[in-house]
Structures are given as structure tokens and as C-alpha cells.
Amino acid sequence: MTFAFTAFAMLLFLGVPVSFVLAIVAIPPLIDLGIPLAVVPQRLYSGMDSFTYLAIPLFILAGELMDTVGITLHLFRLARTLVGHLRGGMAMVVVVTEYFFSGISGSVVADTAAVGSVAVPALERNGYTRAKAAGIVCGACAMGILVPPSISMIIYGALANVSIGALFVAGFIPAALSAVGIMVLLYVEARRSGIPVHQHADFKEIADALKDAFWALMMPVIIVAGFRAGAFTATEAAAVVVVYALFIDAVIYHELALDTFIAVVIRSAQMTGVVMLLIATSTIFSWYLTIETVPQRLTSLIADYNLSQPALIFLIIVLFLFLGSIIDGLAALIMAVPILLPVFAISGLDPLHMGIVIIAVSGLGVYHPPVGAGLFVAASVAKASIEETTIAALPYLIIVTLVVFVIAYVPGIVTFLPRVLGML
């Protein structure tokens, strides 16, 4: 057990792809127990063979399409007419845009790049430094992972057998809390540093922007309405969203040429491959964990130390902050959730509530040094240094962290909407 764990950690830190490590550690015990290695390809196939997982490639494709067809730009313009006249309004626009938009494709890199490339020049014109602008983008994107539809929620829902619709709905309020917190801070900062105020957009401008962004805004409405009616499965909603994105581009936005479409499909296929291979090998890994009785050991460890629920939640948050800072959030999720599920069951933690907490933390981790891929992307989009961007992003990330702790210890904030909508 200790040997296997050491090998596992060593391979990970050496840089072997996580999806390979998850399968490789299970192979010696397989041979040891005389189980034919034929189970490896079998599990790779059966680990993917699910209609629920089909939602993953479809949402990845939908998100990539939205990143590419300029939907971001339309949402950005709409947000500008709505909050642009407030003090620090331009920065708030970034937050509102992210709220509408991010987290769909699950590729933080793509989201940060898409929003950053629109937002940074606009912020710069309004008197923000480039590093500050990148920092604001980081904070906004860290919050955005909680706004449905997010690929993390689909994966968590499938792994933990929690209703994906309920997870989607549960994300709205925590994300809104973070968004409001960040915007208040932006207001205070803008007052202090004398960022200029814009004129209130007149009615016609708002109407125009709304008309422009209307079709893009309908997307989350379709998804949530579909779930609410109990009609769609996550997969069907995803299929509708992809076709919808293609449709509005063909009819209204006309941004997508054939070669960009092909590039989007190839990128999405790669992302699908990365995520699905992880999920498939994690089924081999969880078999291995069961053989090693890791869940039982973990739960008895918790009993031995007499860990209370709040302490346990704290540990889980710290664990995911750590994991998120060294590795992509999705990989952390797929790796750790199978280990934690039995722990949730024993300690009476609600998997829906914990799912939202974990996803929020993994959203933060992406902007967390030393790895924090999102930080690098934001800095490079803004052409600012990593150090400056990190410092600039810190206040916003702290706000999101505070919200994480609030929702972790007040589960009602998370479960309120799903309960009201009758999804629990």
C-alpha cells in the first residue's frame, strides 16, 4: 500500500500523464492477483460506454463553438450597456460577461483566452493597467466555473451519481455571490483610483445590444428549461446546444468558416480524448483502490481521528486547492472523487453540496501558482508578467475563496434553488 502510493506519487510528479498513471499503478496488483490483463482494454471501453458521458464531448464542442463564433463579443457588448455606466463599470462588464458565458467547454484556457482577448484592450482604454486587467479576468473566470452548464458539473454528476440538472441549478447562487463580491471590490477600487465614468447607455443602445446578444442568451435558458421540464437528459440538452450554436451562427452571426469549424472539431476531439481517457482509466484506478481497501482505510482513519464534519470539509477544500494548483481541475476531480464518495457517505455529507464546493475550489485552483494554467493564459493574453498578474488577481481570488468557505459551511445557499425548483 505505502509502496504503491509512493510509486503513484512519484510517477505523477515525474510528469507521466495522469490518465496513464491511473492505469499503470493498477497493473502490478492485477498481475499479482492473477487477473488476466484483458480487463484493461475492457475497462477502457466500458468506462466510456455511457449515454451520460456523451454529454461531455457535446458540451465541449458547444463551448468551443461559442468561444469561436464571437458570442463572447456580443455578450460583452450587452454587459457594457447594462453596467458600463457604473464606477468601475468596464471591469464589472468582464464579470457579467463571464457569468453569462464561462465554464461551458471546460477548457479554462479557451475561456480565459476568449474573454481576455475582448476584455483586456477595453479595460486598458479605461485606465486599467494590463496586469490589473489580466487579474480581473482571472477572478471573473474563477467564478465562472460555477455558472452552468459547466463540464465539471457533468463529470462530477456522472461520477458521483448526482443529478446533473440539480448541480447546474445549484451553481447559480454561489456564482452570483462571487460575482457581486468581485463587483463591489471593483467599485471601491475604481473610486479610489479615479477610473472615469461612462455615460449611461440610452435605451436604443441597450435594445440593440440585447437584440444582438439575445440568441446567445437563450442558450442557458434552453438548457435550464429543458432540465426543469424534466424532458432533456444532459446529453440531449448538449446536442440541442451544439445544433443551436451552429444554427444561430448560420442564420445570424456568420462568423464560422469551414476551416475554423474543422479546427474547432479537432480541438474539441482532443479535449474529449483527454477527459474520456482519464475517466476510463479512473475506473481501473477505482478497482485498484477497492482491492487495496483504500475507502475503508480512509473512513476508519477519519473515525480514529474523530474528525468532525466541519474539519473534514476544511480538509477537502485544502486538498482540492492543492490538487488544483498542481494539475488541471478536471483531472483532480476525476482522480479524487471516487476516493471521496465513500467518505461523504460515512460522514453524512451531501454529495450535491460537496460537488459544488469541490467544483468551486477546482475553479480557483486553475489560477493558483505554481501551475495555475489560467494565470499563464491571462498573463499572456494581456502581455503582462506572471508575477504582476498574480498580484493583481489576488484580491479577486480571495473573494472567491471566501465565497467557497461560506457555501461550504452554509449548505442551504447551494441547495436552495434545486429544492425550490423541485429537483431534489
Place this chain on the structure above:
Amino acid sequence: MQPIRSHILGLENWLWRLEAAAVVVLFPSVVAISFLQVLCRYVFNSPLPWTEELAVGLFIWVAFIGSTMAIAARGHFAIEFVKNRLPVAGRLVAEVVIWSLSVLFLLIVLIWGIFFVLGPVPSMTTLPVSMRWFYSAVPVGAILMLLHLSLRGAKDVLEYFIASEETKPPVTSS
């Protein structure tokens, strides 16, 4: 050694285009079939029995080929900050270990994957098609990944020799 190197690059390129062509056909088909399912179920009220199974089968192909392309593009999630901070010799060792372990794992997937496909395979429940067509994604994916890894390995070794031949300070491989 430069001509060999350009042959390798050519092969890599060719392989990539083959895979790209496959996903460009398969991925939109998955979307179309899934959407067809929604249409038939909710709009025409006469669900087709076979859409779900077929879409999932094709999507698994997309996943394996996408995974292969991610190998070529070095897109798989890995913890790299430790490796990147190692001295040159240490990095070399790390790369060799990563490469060998990946190849070992994929060989297992390939060899037993062939048995998996050739063994007793059921037919699809909704269509008179053997599941073999879908199971094949596993060994085919493994072969493609192995090809990419072999080509990259060969390229890296060549570049190492080219760099040391030129007695200039070693050029770091991309």
C-alpha cells in the same frame, strides 16, 4: 541524418491528417445522431431505438482518436513543473521513463485489446451490427498512440545526435 528527420516529420504530419479526417467525419455524425434522437423523441414523438447506442459507439471512437491526437499535441494532463525544474540530465531521464512507461502501458492495451476485439463479441442490441466495430477503437487507438510515441522518440533521439554532432551548445528539442 536531416533527411531521416524530415521523413519522420512527414509521417507524423500524415498520421495527424488521417486522424483529423476521421474526427471531422465522426464528431459531427455523433452530434447529428444525438440531435436526431431529440427530434424524434420530442418533436415527432416516435423515438428511434438505435440512436443512443450508435451515438455512444461513435463517440468512443472520437474519444480514442482524440486521445491519440492529444498525445501528438502533448495535451494530456500531467504535472510538469517538477520536470521543468530538473537539470538537463534529470529531464532526460524523466522523459525516458515517461516514454517507456507510456509505451509499456499502450502495448498492454494493444495486445489484450486485440484479444478483446477477437473474442466473443455481442451484437449491438438495437442494430444488426457487431460490437466489434466499436471495440476496435481500443486497439486502433493504442496502435495510433504507439505510432506517435515511436515517431516522437525517434525524432528526439535523432535531434539529440544532430545537436551533439554540430558540437554547438545542445539545441533543446521542441
